[in-house]
Amino acid sequence: MKGVPVNDAHPMEEVKHAPAVWLPAVAALWACRTTLGFGLLADARFLIAENSRLRQWSDAWPNLTHDYFWSASGNTIPYWRPLTKASWLLETLAGGGAVWPYHLVQALWFAVACAGVAALALHLGAWPLWAGLFGCVAALHPACAEPVGLVMARSDVVAAACSLTCSK
Numbered sequence: 001m002k003g004v005p006v007n008d009a010h011p012m013e014e015v016k017h018a019p020a021v022w023l024p025a026v027a028a029l030w031a032c033r034t035t036l037g038f039g040l041l042a043d044a045r046f047l048i049a050e051n052s053r054l055r056q057w058s059d060a061w062p063n064l065t066h067d068y069f070w071s072a073s074g075n076t077i078p079y080w081r082p083l084t085k086a087s088w089l090l091e092t093l094a095g096g097g098a099v100w101p102y103h104l105v106q107a108l109w110f111a112v113a114c115a116g117v118a119a120l121a122l123h124l125g126a127w128p129l130w131a132g133l134f135g136c137v138a139a140l141h142p143a144c145a146e147p148v149g150l151v152m153a154r155s156d157v158v159a160a161a162c163s164l165t166c167s168k
Contacts, residue, residue: 020128024114024135032107036100044151084154102151109157114139116164
């Protein structure tokens, strides 16, 4: 857009030089701290806890080469989320079946997204104070409670984090 000051540095370069960007990430982690005690809800129980094809390393390739619901039900639909499924397998194996690793990874991706809001604001010319405030609003906004608290929304949180931190 003509007339809008835009910095030429990549947003992640700005992150290294702007402490205001890290405040939203800390606020996001603080806001998500209670989710570590949550269980798995709705489809997450079906897709993770009750999924017998998400228990060992040999499950990785079949999960990556089939659609989202295949490993849990055997049914197929054109809905592919290979990174989400790979992440869940890693978290299952690392956490020994505990639920908190899924929520921790979800909270970490959300913290990256909130830092990305501030980085993008800096990139668009906002002062660091305002950029940090924008990121904190994102971190503490009630609308974020659902995608952060629901593990099956992993792909949404990852997409937001990647989009906000990689946009230029």
